Amino acid sequence: MSKQEVGPLGHVAVDDCCPGLLAAPLGEEQAVELARVFKALGDPVRLRLLSMIASREGGEICVCDLTPAFDLSQPTISHHLKQLRQAGLIDCERRGTWVYYWLLPEATDRLAGLLTRPGRPLPAETSA
Amino acid sequence: MSKQEVGPLGHVAVDDCCPGLLAAPLGEEQAVELARVFKALGDPVRLRLLSMIASREGGEICVCDLTPAFDLSQPTISHHLKQLRQAGLIDCERRGTWVYYWLLPEATDRLAGLLTRPGRPLPAETSA
DNA sequence: CCTCTATGTTGACGAACTTCGATACAGGAC
DNA sequence: GTCCTGTATCGAAGTTCGTCAACATAGAGG
DSSP states (O other): OTTSOOOTHHHHOTTTTOSOTTTSOOOHHHHHHHHHHHHHHSSHHHHHHHHHHHTOTTSEEEHHHHGGGSSSOHHHHHHHHHHHHHTTSEEEEEETTEEEEEEOHHHHHHHHHHTSOTTOSOSSSSOO | OOSSOOOGGGGTOTTTTOSOTTTSOOOHHHHHHHHHHHHHHSSHHHHHHHHHHHTOTTSEEEHHHHGGGSSSOHHHHHHHHHHHHHTTSEEEEEETTEEEEEEOHHHHHHHHHHTSOTTOSOSSSTTO
């Protein structure tokens, strides 16, 4: 389960090529790969799932703690989790009866980097 | 900068409430608003459009320079530009015959901030 | 073995999305 | 005024997406 494709982000990563979305025009292929990740974030349910997973203290959360937070069927939640995983944003592991999910921070770090303007050192946190 | 009609992002902005996507579970309403913006980024054409607009030297670009870069009809490009505008990512102005688009950097800055982990000062650019 | 619970997969349906051609609108040139 | 060009809007066709019920699978425990 943890041997899934780690995600399209690898092809658009900062270390691969680019100074970010905002500094130079994106290539067609890079745009396709990146769009897959943003599309995964383009749903309220997936956004909340990702947020719940990422903000968990221990770094991981059981599906059994995610599902009851939504007014959706269990297969639907499973479907959204799969999309987040295929986008390379999260990963999971089965431990006995339960399956645990966790964030892949490299993914969100790269997205944040791609959205950061060249001249800007930080997006937020600066003046805090 | 905090009192603009900056689009849906205003409701999820860093200065409005949150420590980001990754530090605390997102509310249902915030997730809906944020998902609108990410959905706008979830298409390769729009991603390239945004990138072309953002990376332009003068800060703005004419539609007549955007359309020929794609194998798509002019109405389709216009449609995608409208979605980016409704997401609060870009804005435009007609000057004579032509219409010019530019990036709204607050939007991308906020997205980058939301995707930045609490402990992390910067997503990239640090060691540059 | 069987049964129970937790999770993932399949197939189907309606809604939303992307794209196009046709058309409408805005402004410049005549 | 008319004509031409650049851009937006409209309506429709084809595709993708979100959701569910039904079923399949994995592991625990008898």
